[in-house]
Amino acid sequence: MRLFLINIIKFGLIVFLLAQLFGFGSLYLLRKSAFYKPSFLANQVIDKEFDYIILGSSTGLTTLNSLQIDSITGLSGINLSMDDTSMGSHYLMLEHFFGLQKKTRYCVLTISDFNMDKENSEMSGNDYRFLPFISESYVYDYYKTYEKGFIKPLVHSKYFPLLGVGYYNAEIFYPSIMSLFQREKRNRFDNKGNYKFPNTNLNIDREFKDVSFDVKNPFFEKIKSLCEQNNVELIVYQPPIFKRRSYTLDSIKNFINHSNILKGKQYFVDFLHVNEEGREKATEALANVLKSI
């Protein structure tokens, strides 16, 4: 038994060190890449100062085209939205933005009524994208506060990257191998952070609905105060939704509610996301408001 335990410990240690090496290597490669938005912002976005940034989830990513906004308004901005993310991720992205010593005058926060209504502080399924920056206190603290579960692979990746890289291997390990050969590769967004859906039309219908929401999401307050601390004007933007007008009785400063500006299936690929035509119209509408501000 003694020999067994000694050999297991020796063997385990070697495997552990090798796995740690792979873990560190993987995170290093991804940190130096442009694959996910956090790394893209750190490595490919050279500008330090912006007029505006766009935060949001897939609706922010696919509705707003920062190139078009720039050409209409003469401003300079970047789209930092990430698909399948929540308000918590937007907060973390804002922290990351400031953490990289970058500055902006305006922060356009793309919201959704169901996200604003959420009372619980929850992580999103795509927050692992910040893992290469686990050594930054804001990323670690965020994971530490909000990651749930028994193993908590993201939190413990600070010292044991094999955990996070192994657990999210399809999302972290494989892209890191890819970025070894293609460091400039971005994961479905252009050099201004935009992405558009294919130009298809919505083929189902629904009844028009008015939907009210309350501002309950605790991350909204956090984003607001982070903006205040950094002298950034927060603009809250509700993108177009198919046959839905969302509104709130709570007061939100600088609230641009465009939920009902696009009428017709021809602008949407699904109920929440616009197609190329819808994107152009929605971006134009927002750009005009920004111009007036």
Added chain:
Amino acid sequence: MLFNSATFLIFFASVFAIYWFVFNHKKHYQNILLLIASYVFYGWWDWRFLSLILLSTVVDFYVGTWISNSQVVKRRKFLLGISLGINLGLLGFFKYYNFFIDNWIEAWSSLGVTMHASSLRIILPVGISFYTFQTLSYTIDVYRKKIEPTKHFINFATFVAFFPQLVAGPIERAANLLPQFSAKRMFNYSQATSGLKLMIWGFFKKVVIADNCAFFVNQIFENSHAYGSTELALGTVLFAFQIYGDFSGYSDIAIGTARLFGFDLMTNFKFPYLSKNIADFWRRWHISLSTWFRDYLYIPLGGSRVSIKKQVRNVFIIFLVSGFWHGANWTFIVWGGFHAILFIPLLLQSKNRRHLHENKIRTIEILKIFSTFVLVCLAWIYFRADSILSANDYMINMFKGNDFSMGVFIKSPKYLLLTLICFSSIILLLFEEVRAYLKGDNEVLLSKTGSAFYILLIMFMGVFKNPIEFIYFQF
């Protein structure tokens, strides 16, 4: 509790430590610990169904003793009937009740008679088919006077519920496993290391091969009409390796875990995809079940000592029952029937015992191995499909040969990468298995370096984020 979960890792380490450090040399306490651990392991899934295991255990323990004490044939038969009735009754109710009711109603409605009988919402207790067959083997062997009944309830209860193989086998025989609970256990270095290596190999098969293949298999089988011939054919091949990796992976982990506690379980898979014909395949696939059916059904039916007509009948019965054992769906019965049809020509030509104990592959035999694999894959379509109709559709679309695109496998860099992982891990598996086969080994024996290599593959290529249950849990 899943083998591929952190909970199991902690559970296993705790039981192992108490077993060898606290209760070393105290076999009675070791057995009690294993029994408690087994009930915790099972109860983790749903503690209510522990009562079923307990019922089977109590019934078979006492029935075994009473059968042994009685010399009256009628009484012995009656007692055996009680055990069979209770065990198969529970299995039948939990696994097949809704199947029979639904088919009964459908049969009458096809004759124009409307019947109203509602299906019950019955949860299938995990592993019920496995432990029922294991405990039945005990009573039948006592009845046949092949073994003496045990006098130790704890030993018997641990035999029935032994956690490594409780929920998905191997289905052990009392003659092999039960005496091991009475024997003194000493920690054996080579047994423990071989167990650990087998666990690593099992985890590789499960979390790297099976769970990655599942990604494509689920998409293709759930929407088969949307895919072309090549995609469907490759989907079938991936399912063949998914189910093999899943089930044999479980068996390897189970056998490896048992070895770490000083127990030897039977080999359940012996490189089935290197089989040279269907009969050879059935000597290598789910050995504990096929030998169970051989000993407790095929031989009592007359086996091969009856006329050729009856032999054919017996083969059909065995394969159909074996298919039905897997689940209450006609697809499994067709799967069994498909194998029977493939087996019978070999029986008629007396070729069913060819390639017995072979460990060489001649060049010409590569073709035999390939054709056997293709036939097995075709049968898997019925096993995996939701209904016979969808399996037929799948088969027709696959053989239409009108679309050779590889779309689903290369649709994005992520898909391409997963495709590479699936196929390269399958090649690795076959490489290791051919090597072991040619050496005449019963299992893949990893070296130290090999073990380290596979642990790294498990860590960085395994599916952990959304762990997939073992397929055979549902059986």
